[in-house]
Amino acid sequence: MLVVAPDQPQSGMSHAVTINDILRVKKSTLHEGIEAYSCTGTPVDCVKLAIYKVFKKKPDLLLSGINHGANHSINVIYSGTMSAAVEGAVEGVPSIGFSLLNHDEDADFSHCHATIEKVIEGALKNGIDKNTCLNVNLPDKEIKGIKICRQGNAFWKDNFEVRQDPMKGEYYWLKGVFTHLDKGEDTDIAALEKGYASVVPVQFDMTAHHSIASLNNWEF
Amino acid sequence: MLVVAPDQPQSGMSHAVTINDILRVKKSTLHEGIEAYSCTGTPVDCVKLAIYKVFKKKPDLLLSGINHGANHSINVIYSGTMSAAVEGAVEGVPSIGFSLLNHDEDADFSHCHATIEKVIEGALKNGIDKNTCLNVNLPDKEIKGIKICRQGNAFWKDNFEVRQDPMKGEYYWLKGVFTHLDKGEDTDIAALEKGYASVVPVQFDMTAHHSIASLNNWEF
Numbered sequence: 001m002l003v004v005a006p007d008q009p010q011s012g013m014s015h016a017v018t019i020n021d022i023l024r025v026k027k028s029t030l031h032e033g034i035e036a037y038s039c040t041g042t043p044v045d046c047v048k049l050a051i052y053k054v055f056k057k058k059p060d061l062l063l064s065g066i067n068h069g070a071n072h073s074i075n076v077i078y079s080g081t082m083s084a085a086v087e088g089a090v091e092g093v094p095s096i097g098f099s100l101l102n103h104d105e106d107a108d109f110s111h112c113h114a115t116i117e118k119v120i121e122g123a124l125k126n127g128i129d130k131n132t133c134l135n136v137n138l139p140d141k142e143i144k145g146i147k148i149c150r151q152g153n154a155f156w157k158d159n160f161e162v163r164q165d166p167m168k169g170e171y172y173w174l175k176g177v178f179t180h181l182d183k184g185e186d187t188d189i190a191a192l193e194k195g196y197a198s199v200v201p202v203q204f205d206m207t208a209h210h211s212i213a214s215l216n217n218w219e220f
Numbered sequence: 221m222l223v224v225a226p227d228q229p230q231s232g233m234s235h236a237v238t239i240n241d242i243l244r245v246k247k248s249t250l251h252e253g254i255e256a257y258s259c260t261g262t263p264v265d266c267v268k269l270a271i272y273k274v275f276k277k278k279p280d281l282l283l284s285g286i287n288h289g290a291n292h293s294i295n296v297i298y299s300g301t302m303s304a305a306v307e308g309a310v311e312g313v314p315s316i317g318f319s320l321l322n323h324d325e326d327a328d329f330s331h332c333h334a335t336i337e338k339v340i341e342g343a344l345k346n347g348i349d350k351n352t353c354l355n356v357n358l359p360d361k362e363i364k365g366i367k368i369c370r371q372g373n374a375f376w377k378d379n380f381e382v383r384q385d386p387m388k389g390e391y392y393w394l395k396g397v398f399t400h401l402d403k404g405e406d407t408d409i410a411a412l413e414k415g416y417a418s419v420v421p422v423q424f425d426m427t428a429h430h431s432i433a434s435l436n437n438w439e440f
Contacts, residue, residue: 014264015234015297022391023380044234048378048394074310076426077235083297086426090294090375122438131373132428148435150427153351155310158272160243171242174268201431206296206306207370208352211421215368218342 002059003028003036004050006043006080011069013080015087016042025049043080047087061123062088065098066116068107072099072137072188072198073152073180085133086204094123095133101192102140112138115146115197128201135200137192144195151200152187154180222279223248223256224270226263226300231289233300235307236262245269263300267307281343282308285318286336288327292319292357292408292418293372293400305353306424314343315353321412322360332358335366335417348421355420357412364415371420372407374400 007026018041028036037054039046043064051058067081076082081097088095098116100107119136128134135151156176163171180189188198227246238261248256257274259266263284271278287301296302301317308315318336320327339356348354355371376396383391400409408418 009240012237012239014236014303016236017232017234017298018394019232020229022383022393024389024391045394049380049392052378053380053392074424077303077306077310077424078237083234086297090297118440122440126434126438129428129431129434132431146440148432148438150429150432151425153425158268160269160273163242169244171244172269172273173242174238174265199435201428201435202426203428203431204294204297204426205371205373206422206424206426208349208421208423209370211349211352211423212368212370214346214349215419215421218346218368220338220342220366 001034002050002055003031003034004046004054005036005038006046007038007040010043010080012078013042014078015044015083018042018045023049025054043084044087047084047091051091058091058093060094061120062093062095063098064095066109066112067099069103070099070101070137070192071097071135072192073154074156076135076151076202082135082202085135086202089131089133090204094128096120096123096136097133098136098138100138100140111141111143115143118146119199131205132201132203135202137188137198139192139195139197142195143197147191147196147198149188149191149198149200150186152180152184152189153182154178154189221254222270222275223251223254224266224274225256225258226266227258227260230263230300232298233262234298235264235303237268238262238265243269245274263304264307267304267311271311278311278313280314281340282313282315283318284315286329286332287319289323290319290321290357290412291317291355292412293374294376296355296371296422302355302422305355306422309351309353310424314348316340316343316356317353318356318358320358320360331361331363335363338366339419351425352421352423355422357408357418359412359415359417362415363417367411367416367418369408369411369418369420370406372400372404372409373402374398374409
């Protein structure tokens with residue numbers, strides 16, 4: 001097992017890569033008996049560094065997380081945790097991202113073990129489809145089971161909290177309200193609301209294939 | 221017309237949002253006669269600030285770019301320019317991202333005008349499908365026409381250039397080699413290679429729907 005992790009919080013970092021700055025990697029002794037490295041970059045930088053610099057080969061399995069906080073529905077596009085798993089898929093590595101529906105620093109992960117083991121065992125036994133990875137979200141309390149889902153439709157209705165610095169300069173904090181737009185029973189949001197862990201297969205072909213036919217009728 | 225743009229380069233910033241830091245917005249006088257603001261955040265922050273703070277309503281059309289450098293194929297997931305357009309789509313705003321296949325600071329954009337006008341006219345006349353936006357890439361020279369495409373399959377085979385700082389500390393620069401995995405004639409890469417501008421409809425449902433049936437047969 002090899003760990004490569006960012007050296008600071010990367011919330012909302014999405015699929016960002018460090019192009020305009022340098023990267024540093026340090027050996028970490030945080031977990032005894034585990035070969036671990038901390039990196040100055042983003043979660044996706046960590047995947048690239050792990051495969052091409054530290055490990056120097058592709059691992060059998062890439063696990064990202066566990067993230068503090070939900071990465072269901074639209075959050076998949078903002079999430080650094082899930083982007084690391086997507087980057088694994090881009091690299092052809094079977095990859096799974098895990099997130100817990102609890103933001104607390106001291107969140108309890110102990111109820112997640114059995115579910116995480118089942119998903120990993122399933123992935124090792126059955127494989128994960130080429131060019132996909134898995135997005136696993138875990139309820140904060142007792143887990144009733146595992147449901148395969150699609151990404152629910154939702155968005156963040158944003159607002160900005162306005163504050164003044166000591167020099168009377170105005171600044172903002174981003175503060176969104178999660179807004180659910182999907183009553184489907186097959187979504188990750190619905191499964192989590194009912195106490196199930198959600199597993200969504202995620203791809204990186206973002207083409208809206210259903211739109212191509214009508215676009216071909218535009219007159220240019 | 222209203223412009224909200226990042227105050228520094230945001231290459232590879234993807235769909236990142238600023239959660240752990242403050243945001244500032246300044247009125248810009250860069251372009252005479254155009255109401256413009258610069259923001260300390262990411263391209264996606266700019267979209268959120270424009271809609272919820274500066275403009276305080278949804279615009280009729282959101283244009284992102286023109287980016288210096290290609291955002292075809294897999295680049296769509298790393299691109300800040302395209303993520304701003306995707307964020308517009310999430311917000312229900314007709315959105316288009318434009319990128320030029322030229323990284324130079326002093327790149328010539330003059331040959332792009334007619335093509336960009338055609339795409340914008342098409343979008344205003346026909347509308348853009350709900351929950352999608354358009355990814356438009358423009359060849360560096362004469363544009364032969366416009367082709368509707370799917371996202372080509374490709375990845376960046378990364379390597380890291382190792383350097384030493386004056387204190388003998390090691391650091392890295394990310395340096396990837398673009399690696400094409402898709403011989404399809406209907407991809408954005410193929411269209412651009414033949415001198416056409418590529419238009420790919422992009423969605424933000426990342427579910428790999430084709431994988432759901434087989435995942436439902438995993439035994440948990």
